[in-house]
Amino acid sequence: MNSSRRSFIKVAGITALGLGTQPLTQAMATNASHGAGPEVRKGPQALLAKQWAMVIDTRKLQHAEDLEPLIEACHKIHNVPHFQNKKHEIKWIWESHFHNVFIDLHNSYLSESVENRPFLTLCNHCENPPCVRACPTQATFKRESDGIVLMDFHRCIGCRFCMAACPYGSRSFNFRDPRTGLNEKEINKKFPTRTMGVVEKCNFCAERLAEGKMPACVEASNGAITFGDLKDPHSEVREVLHENFTIRRNTALGTEPCVYYIV
Amino acid sequence: MNDKKWIVLGLIIFLGLFSFPLWYNMVIKAGKAAPAPEVVLTAKAKAAKECVMSKEYMTTEHMQLLDLWRHSVVRNGKREFVNPEGKTFNMSLSNTCLDCHSNKAEFCDRCHDYASVRPYCFDCHIENPKGEE
Numbered sequence: 001m002n003s004s005r006r007s008f009i010k011v012a013g014i015t016a017l018g019l020g021t022q023p024l025t026q027a028m029a030t031n032a033s034h035g036a037g038p039e040v041r042k043g044p045q046a047l048l049a050k051q052w053a054m055v056i057d058t059r060k061l062q063h064a065e066d067l068e069p070l071i072e073a074c075h076k077i078h079n080v081p082h083f084q085n086k087k088h089e090i091k092w093i094w095e096s097h098f099h100n101v102f103i104d105l106h107n108s109y110l111s112e113s114v115e116n117r118p119f120l121t122l123c124n125h126c127e128n129p130p131c132v133r134a135c136p137t138q139a140t141f142k143r144e145s146d147g148i149v150l151m152d153f154h155r156c157i158g159c160r161f162c163m164a165a166c167p168y169g170s171r172s173f174n175f176r177d178p179r180t181g182l183n184e185k186e187i188n189k190k191f192p193t194r195t196m197g198v199v200e201k202c203n204f205c206a207e208r209l210a211e212g213k214m215p216a217c218v219e220a221s222n223g224a225i226t227f228g229d230l231k232d233p234h235s236e237v238r239e240v241l242h243e244n245f246t247i248r249r250n251t252a253l254g255t256e257p258c259v260y261y262i263v
Numbered sequence: 264m265n266d267k268k269w270i271v272l273g274l275i276i277f278l279g280l281f282s283f284p285l286w287y288n289m290v291i292k293a294g295k296a297a298p299a300p301e302v303v304l305t306a307k308a309k310a311a312k313e314c315v316m317s318k319e320y321m322t323t324e325h326m327q328l329l330d331l332w333r334h335s336v337v338r339n340g341k342r343e344f345v346n347p348e349g350k351t352f353n354m355s356l357s358n359t360c361l362d363c364h365s366n367k368a369e370f371c372d373r374c375h376d377y378a379s380v381r382p383y384c385f386d387c388h389i390e391n392p393k394g395e396e
Binding site: 042153193 | 316331332333335337338339340341342343344345346347353354357358383386387388389391392393
């Protein structure tokens with residue numbers, strides 16, 4: 001058997017090539033047989049939008065008693081705990097005074113009705129959310145599909161950078177086990193609670209939108225709150241925005257809040 | 264330098280003590296593996312026959328499946344799961360899994376204790392979605 005160096009190198013080269021492509025062909029083969037695997041999708045009733053937005057008609061919500069059922073509806077559905085100590089307070093939606101809500105509008109002499117009116121405040125689901133940029137684990141993120149700023153509690157490490165970043169104070173930290181602040185009998189069993197050491201906030205009722213329902217506060221507001229797609233020129237919110245002069249919270253920061261107020 | 268016997272004796276005593284767990288378990292009190300736990304199915308789970316995926320898959324891969332569900336629901340907003348047989352499920356630990364497997368203590372905990380894993384799912388997810396005692 002006489003084998004030249006040349007033929008030996010040829011055979012070695014072809015062998016190396018064959019071994020090199022083997023993982024590739026194997027991957028292709030498994031990919032091809034993956035046709036009938038499980039699949040995930042949105043439910044058929046899910047409400048879709050490019051950017052959800054809310055318009056709050058504060059003229060229809062004149063007194064604290066008008067806001068109470070809205071806040072109650074939200075906090076009940078989402079198992080938001082209630083603690084006596086203000087420092088431990090968890091809030092998704094709450095009432096606030098004009099001066100605290102619109103800190104950049106400092107007219108000294110307000111109309112009496114606005115001066116005395118409670119304002120409903122919640123997460124603004126900004127188009128350019130500073131909390132998302134601050135989060136080191138991407139636990140809070142802006143959902144591409146509908147623009148909701150959501151929390152992934154599984155990822156939250158409780159660093160509270162997002163709370164420092166949010167200019168609207170929309171976020172609360174669970175200093176205590178939230179289950180201790182809930183009435184055992186009133187827990188909504190369909191919705192999870194949170195755990196100690198995570199930050200939480202309003203989720204624009206993402207779980208209800210997925211079932212084709214409007215957010216809880218919108219449903220409880222008797223038409224005082226309009227909810228819809230900001231990017232759809234024919235949506236209900238766009239119609240309301242077209243017909244009314246609205247203001248938003250602290251627009252100078254460039255966060256582009258998606259909660260509008262009719263004053 | 265006549266300490267050789269002391270050094271050797273010391274070494275023997277040291278090795279004897281050091282390997283104590285090994286020979287104690289082999290010679291004096293021969294250990295037996297703890298028996299694998301029996302998982303109890305509720306009547307509803309039995310009636311359904313097939314879980315979301317096959318039984319073998321669920322036994323070994325349910326954590327991967329739950330991780331996929333979690334990611335899909337929380338981050339992508341896709342809440343419906345279609346299994347290879349074409350059946351659809353709402354991807355929810357409390358509302359789907361625990362709806363059938365409503366006996367967490369006998370179904371989840373037994374195996375988790377045996378395998379010494381402590382998943383923190385139930386710190387947040389409600390373990391008794393129907394509110395039964």
